[in-house]
Amino acid sequence: xxxxxxxxxxxxxxxxxxxxxxxxxxxxxxxxxxxxxxxxxxxxxxxxxxxxxxxxxxxxxxxxxxxxxxxxxxxxxxxxxxxxxxxxxxxxxxxxxxxxxxxxxxxxxxxxxxxxxxxxxxxxxxxxxxxxxxxxxxxxxxxxxxxxxxxxxxxxxxxxxxxxxxxxxxxxxxxxxxxxxxxxxxxxxxxxxxxxxxxxxxxxxxxxxxxxxxxxxxxxxxxxxxxxxxxxxxxxxxxxxxxxxxxxxxxxxxxxxxxxxxxxxxxxxxxxxxxxxxxxxxxx
Amino acid sequence: xxxxxxxxxxxxxxxxxxxxxxxxxxxxxxxxxxxxxxxxxxxxxxxxxxxxxxxxxxxxxxxxxxxxxxxxxxxxxxxxxxxxxxxxxxxxxxxxxxxxxxxxxxxxxxxxxxxxxxxxxxxxxxxxxxxxxxxxxxxxxxxxxxxxxxxxxxxxxxxxxxxxxxxxxxxxxxxxxxxxxxxxxxxxxxxxxxxxxxxxxxxxxxxxxxxxxxxxxxxxxxxxxxxxxxxxxxxxxxxxxxxxxxxxxxxxxxxxxxxxxxxxxxxxxxxxxxxxxxxxxxxxxxxxxxxxxxxxxxxxxxxxxxxxxxxxxxxxxxxxxxxxxxxxxxxxxxxx
Ligand SMILES: Cc1ncc(C[n+]2csc(CCOP(=O)(O)OP(=O)(O)O)c2C)c(N)n1
Ligand SMILES: [Mg+2]
Numbered sequence: 001x002x003x004x005x006x007x008x009x010x011x012x013x014x015x016x017x018x019x020x021x022x023x024x025x026x027x028x029x030x031x032x033x034x035x036x037x038x039x040x041x042x043x044x045x046x047x048x049x050x051x052x053x054x055x056x057x058x059x060x061x062x063x064x065x066x067x068x069x070x071x072x073x074x075x076x077x078x079x080x081x082x083x084x085x086x087x088x089x090x091x092x093x094x095x096x097x098x099x100x101x102x103x104x105x106x107x108x109x110x111x112x113x114x115x116x117x118x119x120x121x122x123x124x125x126x127x128x129x130x131x132x133x134x135x136x137x138x139x140x141x142x143x144x145x146x147x148x149x150x151x152x153x154x155x156x157x158x159x160x161x162x163x164x165x166x167x168x169x170x171x172x173x174x175x176x177x178x179x180x181x182x183x184x185x186x187x188x189x190x191x192x193x194x195x196x197x198x199x200x201x202x203x204x205x206x207x208x209x210x211x212x213x214x215x216x217x218x219x220x221x222x223x224x225x226x227x228x229x230x231x232x233x234x235x236x237x238x239x240x241x242x243x244x245x246x247x248x249x250x251x252x253x254x255x256x257x258x259x260x261x262x263x264x265x266x267x268x269x270x271x272x273x274x275x276x277x278x279x280x281x282x283x284x
Numbered sequence: 285x286x287x288x289x290x291x292x293x294x295x296x297x298x299x300x301x302x303x304x305x306x307x308x309x310x311x312x313x314x315x316x317x318x319x320x321x322x323x324x325x326x327x328x329x330x331x332x333x334x335x336x337x338x339x340x341x342x343x344x345x346x347x348x349x350x351x352x353x354x355x356x357x358x359x360x361x362x363x364x365x366x367x368x369x370x371x372x373x374x375x376x377x378x379x380x381x382x383x384x385x386x387x388x389x390x391x392x393x394x395x396x397x398x399x400x401x402x403x404x405x406x407x408x409x410x411x412x413x414x415x416x417x418x419x420x421x422x423x424x425x426x427x428x429x430x431x432x433x434x435x436x437x438x439x440x441x442x443x444x445x446x447x448x449x450x451x452x453x454x455x456x457x458x459x460x461x462x463x464x465x466x467x468x469x470x471x472x473x474x475x476x477x478x479x480x481x482x483x484x485x486x487x488x489x490x491x492x493x494x495x496x497x498x499x500x501x502x503x504x505x506x507x508x509x510x511x512x513x514x515x516x517x518x519x520x521x522x523x524x525x526x527x528x529x530x531x532x533x534x535x536x537x538x539x540x541x542x543x544x545x546x547x548x549x550x551x552x553x554x555x556x557x558x559x560x561x562x563x564x565x566x567x568x569x570x571x572x573x574x575x576x577x578x579x580x581x582x583x584x585x586x587x588x589x590x591x592x593x594x595x596x597x598x599x600x601x602x603x604x605x606x607x608x609x610x611x612x613x614x615x616x617x618x619x620x
Contacts, residue, residue, distance in 0.1 A: 028415045069419065094415035096585030096593060102417035105583075117419030118382060119355055149332065152354035181355065182332045189332060190354025 002046045005214040005284060009277045011081060012042040016243050017270050018087060019077040023257035026094035029102065032240035032253040033147065034074035036178050036211065040236055041078040043217045044143060053083035056110040062140045063113050063129050067122020068147035068176065069103040070255070076100055084111045120153025122146060123173060127163045130171040130231075141225065144173045149181030152190045157202075163231040164203035171231045172224045176211070178240040180251035199233045211236035213284065243270055285513060286489035292476035293487065298510045300503070303470040308500060309407045311446030312464055313338025316375060317345045319454035326454060327367055329353055329376040331360045337377035337407040337464075357383040361404060362390050368400035373454065379413075380406025380422035380463060384429055395459045396432040403453055404429075407464040410499065410549030411577070411594065412587035414467070421582040427554025429461040430527045436460040436481065437526040439498035442471045445524060448479035456481055465549075467587045469500035484530035486537065490519035493605065494537040496560055497547035498523045504591070505547045507598030512605060523556060531563055538570040545573045545605055549596065552576040573608055575601060 002008055015038045023029045045051070049062040066075050073093065080090040085099070092098035099109045103117030114125050126144035133140060150156055163171055177195065179186050186192050199206045205227045209216040217236070224232040240254070241247025244266040258266055276282040287293060296302035320326040320342060328350045334340045343350040353360050357378050364374035376383065383406055384391050395402045409422045430437045436458045440446035446464060453460045477485075484496075488509055495518050497505045502522055509518035519537050523530070538544050544564065546557040557574030564570045575596070582590060591597050595604065 026415060094417070094584045096583070096589045098584060102415045102584040103419045105418065108583075115419065117417065118386065149355050152332075152356045154356065154358050182336075183334055183352065189352055190356070 003218065006277060006280070008039075008042050008046060008214050009282065009284070010274065011046055012038045013243070013270055013274045013277065015042060015074065015077045015081060017267055018080065018090060019073040020244075020258055020263055020266050022077065022090050022093040023073055024260065024263040025091050026257060029073060029094060029257050030070045030255050031247060031257060032180060032251070033068065033071035033176060033178065035244060035247060036238040036240045036242045037071055037074050037145070037176050038242065039212045039214065040174060040217055040238075041074050043214060043221070045078045045082045047218060048221045049143065050140065053079070053111065056084075060138070060140055063126070063142045065113050065122045065126040065129070065142065065144045066104060066116055067126075067144055068119060068150055069116030071147070071176070072104045075104065079111055085109070119147070119150035120155040123156055123159035123163070126171055126173070127159050127166070127168055130163070130168040131166050133170055134166075134168070140170070142171045144171065145176065146173055147176045148178060148186050148192055151175075151192050160199070160202050160204065167229045168231045169228050172221065172234060173231065174234045174236055176238055177235050178238045180240050180254060182251070182254050184251050195235055203230060205230045205232045206235060207232065208235045208237065211238035212242060243273060245269060285510060288486050288489065291478070291485055291487065292474050294472045294474055297472055298507065300470045300507070303472060305468040305470050306443030307465055307468045308440050308443055308446035309338045309464040309466060311440065311443035312405060312450045312462065313341045315447040315450035316342045319451055320346055320349065323373065323454060325371060325373045327351070327372045327374050329360055329364055329374055331355055331357050331378045331383065333378055333407070336379070336466075337405060339375070339377045342375075358387045358390050361387050361402065362394050364402045365394035365398060365400045368395075368402050369398075373401055373403070375403045375405055377405035377407060379420060380409035380425045381420050384425055384461060385422055388428055392432055396434045399434050400459060401457050403460045403462060405462045405464060408466040409463045410465055410501070411582045411590045411596075412465055412467040412500070412549065414587040414590065415584045417584040418581040423549070423551050423577050423582065424554065425461070425463060426526055426548070426550050426556065427558065430559060434459055435527065437463070438481065438524060439463045439526060440524055441499060441502045441522050442469060442473055444471050444473045444475060444477065445479060448477070449524065452479055452481050463499065465500050467500070470503045472503055472506065479524070482525045482528045482530055484533040485522040485524065486519060486533065487522050488518065488520040490517040490541065492517040492541055493543040493545060493608075494519045494521060494541045495545045495547060495605070496521045496523050496534065496556065498526065498556055499549055501547060501549045501591070501596060504596060504598045504601055508601035508605060511598060511602040515606065518605070523560075526556060526559055529559055529563055531567060534560060534563060535567045538564055538568050543571045543608075545575060545608070547596075547601060548576040550576055552578060575604060
């Protein structure tokens with residue numbers, strides 16, 4: 001378990017660099033969401049979650065359901081660095097015959113809890129897992145990662161009600177609140193705010209965090225685990241494209257990989273940040 | 285090769301390097317603007333995929349007649365049903381995997397059972413959506429739409445035909461599913477090629493075997509017929525309308541050749557192969573061989589790689605058909 005923010009920042013930096021390399025090699029795929037969620041994935045796999053890359057069927061492992069499957073480059077890059085498979089294999093993303101499918105496919109790759117890509121159905125699956133764990137008296141936590149865009153799906157809100165009804169306090173939803181989707185700002189495409197009030201009205205416990213601030217993420221998960229009788233939403237405010245100046249905040253990077261030149265520029269920027277982190281000059 | 289001259293097909297029919305190419309979704313996008321100019325009842329709705337499905341052309345031309353519903357395919361088609369009830373002609377688009385993939389019951393009850401004039405446009409259908417992988421590769425959409433009463437199902441073969449089909453369905457009053465592809469494919473029909481809903485097209489006449497297909501993959505079938513030219517005489521039918529099914533054309537051809545091969549970028553169960561098998565079993569029992577997805581999911585890969593991997597290129601189709609040796613087997617031919 002790594003709690004030191006410098007160490008976490010270095011891992012997240014590596015994950016960002018590698019996911020961009022994999023996307024560039026693939027020639028298609030999503031850049032914005034993955035970069036924005038790299039810090040949260042780092043905390044989950046290196047600090048918060050109980051898991052064992054060598055024993056993916058371990059019954060006591062925490063479950064991670066990635067509902068917004070299109071951000072899988074960050075899941076894959078994190079899993080590679082956590083020891084599930086090699087970074088070389090990560091570079092086969094989206095290629096014929098690869099286990100690193102364009103959207104996560106459970107039976108292709110050990111360590112994935114479910115197949116996803118079609119939006120809005122992850123919270124239901126996570127709720128099913130959490131309820132089953134309660135029935136069986138099991139102690140693990142189910143983390144469901146969702147996006148803001150998929151909150152426009154009815155299926156998602158059906159699960160919001162279910163989780164509250166069955167008091168699934170072993171379920172933690174982390175929402176990537178980055179305010180973008182394919183065609184623009186979420187509040188223009190189909191307004192979602194106020195998120196906090198909506199969830200509270202649905203009997204959820206809501207915690208808001210800066211999705212790039214390690215201490216905030218860690219303490220939110222600790223707080224979430226202590227909540228009794230309610231499911232918890234961690235509403236993570238993130239910057240899509242985080243770490244690459246020309247991608248940050250721009251919805252046009254939702255579903256594009258970097259070209260060779262863009263990759264070079266992006267890696268140079270990330271490398272600069274890395275040096276700052278190493279020399280304790282990074283402004284967290 | 286007996287090319288059907290009444291269809292005015294492209295001149296360099298056999299040469300994909302000479303034929304221009306385009307994606308069927310592009311033909312739809314352009315035609316929708318044209319149809320909307322002609323009929324002000326037409327409205328457009330989309331679920332966060334306006335540009336991908338090429339509905340952005342309509343949205344830019346008629347912003348006040350366009351609704352962005354967000355990532356909400358169930359809402360997409362049910363709002364459309366309501367608009368049709370109020371006299372509008374809604375076109376609603378998404379990826380085929382999600383519409384009609386996700387919202388099937390809503391389509392069944394609120395559009396088909398209600399008999400509402402809604403046009404459902406499913407783009408990025410088939411394996412050829414490529415690297416996104418199996419979740420995004422709609423391979424069951426023809427099956428789930430063609431079983432619905434009142435529904436029409438149209439699968440245009442190229443961008444030119446998608447244009448014609450869009451104009452035609454805009455004037456028809458049935459609930460309709462229009463299946464489109466993301467990738468470019470050879471354009472082998474022309475603006476002179478007629479298009480009539482429900483009227484299959486015999487592209488090439490032959491005597492040994494009938495090859496029936498639809499959508500961009502049909503060109504692979506045409507090329508396979510060409511490759512087999514000397515050995516097996518293949519009649520090629522463009523079944524652009526899966527429903528209503530053109531029983532007459534298909535049965536006549538099956539009776540003539542006595543053997544049928546179907547080709548599709550879809551599960552062979554329930555798709556074109558299924559539809560043809562049902563009709564022939566009832567009207568003219570004929571030997572059938574179905575080429576397509578054999579009860580399996582796709583995977584990530586480039587479109588061309590996937591077609592090759594699953595045996596759906598002209599070369600594989602020709603190979604598969606030559607092994608069937610229909611040319612030597614005339615026993616099952618029917619007298620007409
Ligand atoms: C059911 C479904 N409908 C449509 C899509 C196509 N799609 C993929 S990502 C996306 C945008 C979703 O917004 P969000 O997840 O917030 O995107 P991000 O923040 O990662 O850019 C859409 C509509 C899908 N994957 N699933
Ligand atoms: Mg988003």
